[in-house]
Amino acid sequence: MTIASSALHPPGSTAARCSRVYGVLLRDIYTLRRNPPLVVEIIFWPTMELIIWGCVSLFLQAHQVPTVIAGLLGAVVLWQMACRPQGDLARSFLEDVWARNLLNVYVTPVATTEYLIGLVLSGAIRIAAGVTLLASLAYLLFGFGVFTIGPALVPYVVLLTVMAWALGTFAIAMVVRFGQSAQAFAWLLAFAFQPFSAVFYPLDVLPGPVQAIAHLVPASYVFENMRAVLAGATPPWTGLATAAVLDAAYVAGALLCLHRALRHARSSGRLSRFG
Numbered sequence: 001m002t003i004a005s006s007a008l009h010p011p012g013s014t015a016a017r018c019s020r021v022y023g024v025l026l027r028d029i030y031t032l033r034r035n036p037p038l039v040v041e042i043i044f045w046p047t048m049e050l051i052i053w054g055c056v057s058l059f060l061q062a063h064q065v066p067t068v069i070a071g072l073l074g075a076v077v078l079w080q081m082a083c084r085p086q087g088d089l090a091r092s093f094l095e096d097v098w099a100r101n102l103l104n105v106y107v108t109p110v111a112t113t114e115y116l117i118g119l120v121l122s123g124a125i126r127i128a129a130g131v132t133l134l135a136s137l138a139y140l141l142f143g144f145g146v147f148t149i150g151p152a153l154v155p156y157v158v159l160l161t162v163m164a165w166a167l168g169t170f171a172i173a174m175v176v177r178f179g180q181s182a183q184a185f186a187w188l189l190a191f192a193f194q195p196f197s198a199v200f201y202p203l204d205v206l207p208g209p210v211q212a213i214a215h216l217v218p219a220s221y222v223f224e225n226m227r228a229v230l231a232g233a234t235p236p237w238t239g240l241a242t243a244a245v246l247d248a249a250y251v252a253g254a255l256l257c258l259h260r261a262l263r264h265a266r267s268s269g270r271l272s273r274f275g
Contacts, residue, residue: 020110024118028092032126043133074149074226075199077134081160082197082219083190084130088123089116089168090175090186097180103272112262120165127161149226152235156222159243163218164190166250169258177261179270198223218243218250 096102105115149156171185196210197219203211214220221243229235265271 017114020114021118024115025121028122072200073138074230075223077138078156078160079199080131080134081157082164084127085123085161085164086168086190087186088126089119089165090171092119092122093172094183094186149229152229155240156226159218159222159247162247163250166254169254173257173261176265193217196220202227218246
């Protein structure tokens with residue numbers, strides 16, 4: 001099915017909605033297939049980060065700090081779940097802006113939620129491929145298997161990915177509201193949260209006021225939990241439940257910002273200027 005075939009179904013039906021989402025997904029897959037430099041970029045940066053931190057881990061291993069080693073390599077792999085989906089979601093939207101195609105998208109029957117779902121699904125495919133590659137390299141080069149984390153790996157991935165999608169949606173809202181001058185949000189937002197996410201260090205090393213901010217970031221609970229699990233402790237599920245509540249708040253806030261940004265863009269005529 002494609003967007004065109006959705007005309008065969010009532011516009012509000014589930015089949016029509018799925019058809020429109022599939023159309024967005026198929027478009028992004030075609031774009032990726034015809035853009036080899038983008039494929040290289042998706043693979044290059046996470047791989048380089050893994051190699052750099054893997055070498056740091058080998059240095060630490062020589063000084064007999066094995067728990068830190070596993071924590072660093074696990075953090076590198078899991079951080080991609082908080083960083084890459086946000087950047088990929090925002091980049092997919094910006095490609096429509098750069099190609100002056102955004103107005104064309106909004107004159108089609110595709111609803112904003114369907115458009116976002118299509119972008120999320122295409123990003124999920126890229127992330128799944130990238131993280132599989134990273135996990136394989138971590139095992140082959142440094143002997144670290146992500147599955148040593150255990151069953152908690154599944155909620156970690158889900159919680160980090162949902163947070164990333166919320167941040168990506170917020171970045172899109174900023175571009176819609178303020179124009180292309182705000183596209184820096186697409187590249188900086190996840191990294192702005194990194195110091196408060198306790199990716200490579202425990203929360204207790206942060207100053208008191210910074211810790212208070214970190215407790216409002218879902219990723220901080222995930223990485224604290226991961227270090228506890230790798231150290232042999234029972235997973236503190238309460239922290240993950242808190243992260244899930246924060247994720248829900250992030251998603252709701254991001255969607256609200258996008259809704260208001262679109263309303264302002266339509267009323268001010270900014271949306272038409274994207275095309």
